[in-house]
Amino acid sequence: MASRSLSLVPALVAAAAAIAVLGCAGERVGNGRGRGTVVIATAADADVLLPTLVQQLVAKQVVDQLFEPLAAPPASMSTVGDAGYEPRLAARWTWAPDSLSIAFAIDPRARWHDGRPVTSRDVRFSLELLKDPRVGAPLGESMSNVDSVSTPDSLTAVAWFARRSPEQFFTFVYNLPVVPEHLLAGVPRDKLGESPFARAPVGNGRFRFKRWERGKVIEVVADTANYRGRPSIDRVMWSVSPDPTAMWARLVNEEADVVEMLRGEPLAKVAASTTTRPVPYQGLDYAFVTFNTRARGRRQPPHPVLGSAAVRRALALGVDRQAIARNVFDTLAYLGIGPVVRAQWTADTAIAIPAHDAAAAMALLDSLGWRDLDGNGVREKGGRPLAFSLAVPTSSAPRRQASVLLQAQWKAIGADVTIEELEFNAFVERLMSGRFDAAMNGSHANPSPSDVRTMYGSDRTPDRQGGNFGGYASATVDALLDSAVHEFDAQRARSMYRRAYARIIADAAAVFLYEPRMVAGINNRIDPGTLPAVGWWIHLADWRIEPARRIARDRIPLDAPVAGGRGASPGDSAG
Template identity: 25%
Template sequence: MSLHNRQRLGWLGLLPLLAVMGIVLLAASPAAQARTLRIGISQFPSTLHPLIDSMLAKSYVLGLARRPLTSYDENWELACLVCTEVPTLENGLAVRETTASGEEGIAVTYEIVEGAAWGDGTPVTSEDVVFTWQVGRNPQSGVASLEGFRRILDVEVLSARRFVLHVDRVTFDYNAANGLELLPAHIERPLFEANPAEYRNRTAYDSDSTNPGLYFGPYRISEVVKGSHVVLVLNETWWGEKPAFERIIVRTIENTAALEANLLSGEIDMIAGELGLTIDQGLAFAERHGDTFQVFFKPGLIYEHLDLMLENPILADRKVRKALILSADRQAISEQLFQGRQPVALTNVSPLDWVFSDQVARYPYDPKAAAALLDEAGWDRMQGGVRHNAKGEPLRLELMTTAGDRTRELVEQVLQAGWRQVGIDLRIRNEPARVFFGETVSKRKFTGLALFAWLSAPESVPRTTLHSEEVPSEANNWSGQNYTGYNNPEVDRLLDAIERELDRERRADLWLKLQQIYAEDLPVLPLYWRAATYVLPKEMQGVVPTGHLSPTTYWVENWRWND
């Protein structure tokens, strides 16, 4: 999955095979391995830099070793992770102000928690905030969420631990600095200033990943073997509660069936719900091994969908897009693959979110209607079971997703069969997740459809995925997440208006309009809302899924064996 998740972390986030070679450990009971926790996930991060690329595998691993300034917790409430108090207009830590251009902005004051230090002992300070802002707003840096940093007009340093963000507008989530993932200025600044355009390729997070000074969480990374595993050890400078485990090994096993086999053989202790077994595998696993492991399911803001390359002339035609969704039996996918536990998505807004509306266009399975639309679009000549246009060109598309994900591969087959019935020739070509997300999707190299998931925060404004200014390109060093190339001025206006509207009722009306346009325009084909499957040892406690963007690893210090 990507984070590929949607990296709209508050206003600032405008902004996720056979067993891979890994650490070979003899099978042992959790009690015997009490000082080491071995976690299995299905993807390996494309980078360890917290601001470059949006991938859940990276967020999961980095959640053990560092934290954003704020985050939504398991109750979907905003909480400080690195700050001392959430600023609000009511407590005076957020104050409306007039910007130099005469617009209404806001000044938001944060204080870094006392004792926060990088793993090499260097204190985490306001200077790190200033540097992070400088990197984030530089168009050459290649960060995923450039817009959020551009909105910060200035960072005012009050002291080593206190600073003020002067922001160019007042948004309903003005105090959610979830995307402020601090960078260590004492390590990264020389690399950035030497050549900002090459920074994403030279960052110490990838070239010197085990440098303790890159991390300030409960753990620090001590070993990285690309495509295989990451080892984390206790961070001696961590200021919070000491975790229960001296070492955590996160192993990547991209084939989900092999992931289950590694758990049963004892080579891993648990499978992360964020990036592990699919719900169909989880249901079958619980039936067979529910007496041995904890297995539970968490519905959440995980949007499985198909990004469309709208620069492809075939997909640029809305009639074709509607024909695709009408000839995709999404209800059968939900019922037959997931026992109805993963409902069909109407739009990119989850029924779990308070702004959700079902007053939008719906697309039940209707191959006859799909065929009629394809005829209208000029794909009315059938040759060898494949539609052609007047120029003799075939209606052929390519679909890509993460290799080794059994469920996605099954979904691909269902889609391929359904589209073949209406004369669409679908070719499937999959890639390892780190390539698919790190290159193909983020640099818009796919030609047809890309199957993956966005994981978002509560009431996540999809600016970075839908706004016309968020299309990644070589010119902006592949910043942004509008991989489809969608461009709709009315959607741009609504995205801006939603963010600026503090009144919930008026904001709900704007959300309704956005969902209606999305369902009518179909820049993306909605598939279903996923539930995460958590498989833990019976002895494990303290792992609390959030159901949204923030991974459970943000609270790893609460994990314990139940002795």
């Protein structure tokens, strides 16, 4: 193949020299040095800012501004071959005749934000880091087909593969975050998440890290000398809101510029606003209930209630997904179609997911010996009640609302469900440790359908760097997914993936609730261009604010000192 080239917003206060040019929050101002500030309101803080370890969506949004991949996938989200991929850190790449190696030519202009050049050694080091089990990288297992990276010279990184595979190019460039060897080589591999770098990273992207005040704000600023060109705006801030339901009000009041998902009354309010507008876009998000098939906090024995596939099927029959989607999103959600979203090329909207049937659910539980013997409304078997907890992150208002509906629906068939609300990081820790019964989970799907193997492969449990939090195991699913990821014929691969999806659904490994129809709220002064399905934030560096539409915070000079506090918003100024 040929070569191819997730309170009030902390204050953003200008330095004394800049105060004179600033007006009030919504005031349009004349000439000024700033090019724009975009404030993103978010309900959750980041987990870590070392891309090798990132699991949380807000963190992903931030590190994608700070770190460039070797190459960027096309808008079509094709994961087979390299057609349409755009150069990033790699100026071009060349396949070996046998396709078992790809030589990436590093752009000689690429620099880390401390001024050091990006080299092939950084690529080699990054792969070693990702694959090292001491690191515990969430995507480490994705590199199992990559043997190594060699460095014939400082600007050539050759990736060597164990075997040819349809997605080998995508897997390598999409899942490998390139990080600086000179800053991380001396950090113990099992302590990377606690390192200063994980809180204040040095990247190579079009934005550079400025600050992170935990629970308050993350700020990145333009890298004015970046080899790919200066961003069109000066800074981006992720501002954490203790009250997720109030985010839309901050948007309308111009305290924030972006809320990534709107629904119900907030959507109507934004649509009626003179300062903001709703912007539909295709997304990769979906929500589902994960059942823990193993004993809580252990990998063996089976869970006393949810370890039974038949019990899980009964619980799935007891869920009215249509009612949940309608109550939570009105018309702004599709029903879930399995461990896949409609934007992926393996999606099959015709896969049968059993419809809500409370009578059938109760009959199945009766047949399994789960009966309400004492008339208290809760079934039991062998002295054990049909009871379990449902963990839900407080950062997600839709999932919190859905959990209450689920609790009521399961009560109607005789299950006693306790809702356990957890701060997001605590929620993730519960999933990773297995210390949960069921969880209101959500996922931003990887463009590759092979990601389903990470979530449902028998050997992809968290202790093996996987995302199979519920410990689901099926030899049939394993075989289908293993065949699918190595199949070069797209039609045959699609068929295998769909058969795996059907089996996962039949085993009730999860209840696939809904796939939101994504609508963001964005301030009228901002031109975001097209929001890609792979991530609405991908092109933040190219968002534009025309000079005539800039407000006070847009005019804050890039080099001005920035302070943070809970008593003001970025729109506040001395004026």
